[in-house]
Structure formats: structure tokens, C-alpha cells
Amino acid sequence: MTDAEFDPVAFLEAGVRIDSTARVDEMRRFVRETLGEHGVESRVDDAGNLLASKGDGGDGDGGGVLLNTHLDTVPPHVPFARDDGRVRGRGSCDAIGPMAAMLAAFLAADDDAAVTLALTPDEETNSTGAAALDLDADCVVVGEPTGLDRCTAARGRFQATVSVTGTAAHAAEPESGASAIQGARRALEALETYDGERGPSPHPVLGAPTLTATTIEGGNATNQVPAECSFVVDRRTVPPESAGAFFDGLRAHLRAAVPDALGVEVTPAERDTPFLEAFATDRDERVVNALGDAGAGRIRPFTAATEASYFAADAPTVVFGPGVLADDEGAVAHADREYVDAAAVEDAAAILTDAVDALA
Numbered sequence: 080m081t082d083a084e085f086d087p088v089a090f091l092e093a094g095v096r097i098d099s100t101a102r103v104d105e106m107r108r109f110v111r112e113t114l115g116e117h118g119v120e121s122r123v124d125d126a127g128n129l130l131a132s133k134g135d136g137g138d139g140d141g142g143g144v145l146l147n148t149h150l151d152t153v154p155p156h157v158p159f160a161r162d163d164g165r166v167r168g169r170g171s172c173d174a175i176g177p178m179a180a181m182l183a184a185f186l187a188a189d190d191d192a193a194v195t196l197a198l199t200p201d202e203e204t205n206s207t208g209a210a211a212l213d214l215d216a217d218c219v220v221v222g223e224p225t226g227l228d229r230c231t232a233a234r235g236r237f238q239a240t241v242s243v244t245g246t247a248a249h250a251a252e253p254e255s256g257a258s259a260i261q262g263a264r265r266a267l268e269a270l271e272t273y274d275g276e277r278g279p280s281p282h283p284v285l286g287a288p289t290l291t292a293t294t295i296e297g298g299n300a301t302n303q304v305p306a307e308c309s310f311v312v313d314r315r316t317v318p319p320e321s322a323g324a325f326f327d328g329l330r331a332h333l334r335a336a337v338p339d340a341l342g343v344e345v346t347p348a349e350r351d352t353p354f355l356e357a358f359a360t361d362r363d364e365r366v367v368n369a370l371g372d373a374g375a376g377r378i379r380p381f382t383a384a385t386e387a388s389y390f391a392a393d394a395p396t397v398v399f400g401p402g403v404l405a406d407d408e409g410a411v412a413h414a415d416r417e418y419v420d421a422a423a424v425e426d427a428a429a430i431l432t433d434a435v436d437a438l439a
Contacts, residue, residue, distance in 0.1 A: 085117060085186050087179035087428045088166070088421045092159065094175040095168035100154040103127070103200045107150055110182070110198060117186050126211035127200035134191040134439065142215055143193025144366075144439045146181040146431070147390065148174045148222030148400070149202030153413050165418045172402025173412040174202075176419040177222030177427065180401060184431035192439035193217075202386050209386040210352035216394045218366035218438060220431065221387040224402030224412055224419070227427060229370050230381035231397055232284045235356035235388060237314040237322050237347070241266055241333060244342040247306040256304035260297045262341035263308040267292055269336035270312065277328040282317035284359055285380050289315045315384070322347070322354045355384040358391035366395050366438060373433035374426070375399060401427040 090113060099106040107129050114121045114131055121131040129150065134143065157169035166176070178198065185196045195216065199208035223230075243263045248256025270290050281287040290312060297308030314325055330345045337343045347354075360367065362378050371378075381387075381398045390396045401423035404412045411417055 085183055087183045087424050090182060091166055091171065091175055091179040091419070091421075091424055092161065094179065095159040095166060095171050098156040099150060099152045099170060100156050103150040107198070107200070110150070110178070113182065119186065124211070126208045128208045128212060129198040130195065131185070132195040133185070133188055134193045142217045143195065144435050145195050145197060145214055145216035145219045145390065145394070146185055146222070146435070147197045147199065147209075147219060147386070148178045148181060149199045149386070150178075151201050151203050153203050157415055157417055164421050166421055166424075167416070167418040169417055171417050172224040172419040173417065174222050174224070174400065176402045176424050177224065177400030179424055180427035180431050181220075181222050183428035184435045187432045188435050188439060192435065194435055194439045199386060205350055206352050206355065206386050206389070209389045212389065216390070218364070219387070219390040219394050219396040220366065220370070220434070221385055221390070221396060221398045222400040223381065223383070223385055223398050224404055225381060225398055225400055226376065226403045227399070227401060227423060227430065228376040229367055229378045229397050229399055231362055231367055231378055232282075232359035233357065233381040233383065233385055233387060233398065234285055234288070234315040234317055235320075235354065235358075236384035237316060237325055237354045238311065239314075239326060239329065239348060240309055240311050240346045242307070242309040242344045242346065243337060245304070245306050245340070248304040250302045250304055253304050256306075257338075257340045259305045259308035259341065262337045262343065263295070263297060263310060265337050266333045266343060267310065269333055273329065273332050277332055279317055279320045282357075282359065285317040285357065288317050288320065289313075316357050318357045318359055320357070322356065353389075355386070356388045358388045358396060360391060360395045360397060364395035366397050366434070369434040369437045370397060370399060370430060372437065373430040375430050375434075399427070399431070
């Protein structure tokens, strides 16, 4: 049973109207006011996380269930609309719909239940909120659009810039220089052999990691041998690969592939927080079964990187929520056509409520 006084779909419809693409102040205030209307005190920590607890949760210090999702959305803001049982607009599925379901479960929990709600401010950027959380939980549910499936694993995401340096020369006498673009070609070709020689083995749930060049820049003049060329790589990793191991391995691999006359550097993307690493929770964990017993769908991996990796090292973690990242027509989350089915939000609220009741 959910809290009869809290309507998750009404909350969702109001929340989608709030632009939380650049700042989350208004969204955070809206959630705090909602909690206050139901007699729940909340606080905002120094990192901008919104925290509320019941029972022995004590802001997560006493174990129990941690419900986490994020307050921010990606730009641009997409206005609210409602049609055919769907709530449309930015954040409808990523992640105001999951947030609405979590609020329903949190508010419905008994006052002595050990449950904590933690909403982070910048999941779509650098995750400084989640990185600052230090909560002791027995299990974690992270709200994302999973189509009500139980996602017990996800790849991580690392990013780096590969810079190749050479010697500029007149294009009429290319042998007098050293082309950074030709060196970058060697480096790009070497990406294809990295995992076979240095990467982790395919994971039984997540499969093989991926390594993809996504952007490239090089050269300053059409009649000059270029002295500089750089490209960005996107790494979707699987356990047990760490960020440090990947960057060190890539440096060595590319250095061996690029001629000695050229310089090659691998520079990780600047972050104030750890990269989102891969995680995998055993399918037999209690939180996985509690969600399944409450009506959640199949067990599968989540296809995007999430802040779940910040929690999974300390407690069994499942990603769960209404909505989908994509459907048969194409992208849903982060797209102009973002939507969530209102019925799915209600179903997610009921499932989470029953699961929290069993776990907390």
C-alpha cells in the first residue's frame, strides 16, 4: 500500500514543469516542501544532497534501505505535456518518475522503518553529491528508468583525451616533419586491439567492455604537416577493471603502437570525483528478491553508467524505476520526446513500497 495522501503522478506532473537543467534549487525546494507537508523533516548537506530518514536510518548511519536518485536533468528543458496516459517533458523518466515512486515508498514506510532518502544534485555532470555521501546502508535502490526491471549490474564510464605530437613541416616535403595525424591513425588502429591484449575478460552479466573514439581534432593549415592531433576516447568498462588500471594500460598500449618520433599522451577527463566504475550485485541478494516478490520485472544489466557505482562497493545495489531509456521509435531519456507512462509510475510506487516494507 502506498501513502493514500501522496499521489506520485501528481508530484511527477508538477516536477516536470520545473526546469532543473542548470540548477536544482527549485526542484530541491519542491521536494522538501512535499516532505514537509507529510510531516517529514529533511536537510541539505554541504554537497547539495537532500536527505531524509525514518526509524533507525538516521541519515543512513543505522543501516536499512537507502533510496537514491537525482534532482538534475539534462538540457534543454522540455515542457510538460500529458496525453494517452503518458507524462511528457524533461525529467519525466530520468529521473522525476523514479523519484516520485521513491517518495511514495518512503512516505508510506512506517515511522520506525530504517529507510533513508538521498537525492543528489548533479548526477548528469560530475556526481559531486553522490561522491560526498557517506551513508551506512544494508541495501540500496537507485532510481533510473529500467522499465520496472531489476538491474543488478552496469558498465562504468571513463573518458580520456589522447594527444599525439609531431613536427610541423611544409606539405611539399612531408618527410622533413613528423605527422601527428599519421601518428593518431596508428593510435586509433591500436584501440581495436587493446581489449584483446590488455583489457578484462568479458563479464558473465555485462559482456565485453567497449573502447570508442568519439571526437578528433588536428592540423592548422591545409598545406602543412600537422604537429598536433588529439581524439577523445569513451571507455565502457566491466569488473574488475579500475580507472587507474585502464589509463595506465592504454598509455602503454598506445606508446607501443605510435612511432618513437611522435609523442603520445593519455589525459583522463578532468573530474573532481571518481569516474563511474562498473558494478555487479549478486542476483540472490535480499534486495533483488524483495523487489521481485513485490512485482518487479526481470533481472538484467542497466545499459548506462549510474551513480550506483558509488554505493555498490559497500552494499548490494539495484537500479530500478519506471520509464525506459529507449523504445522501438528511438531514444526516450535525454530526448525531446522524453516520457513515462503514468501507470508505470504508480506500479513502481507500489513495488517499492512493498519492497521497503519487507526490507526495512
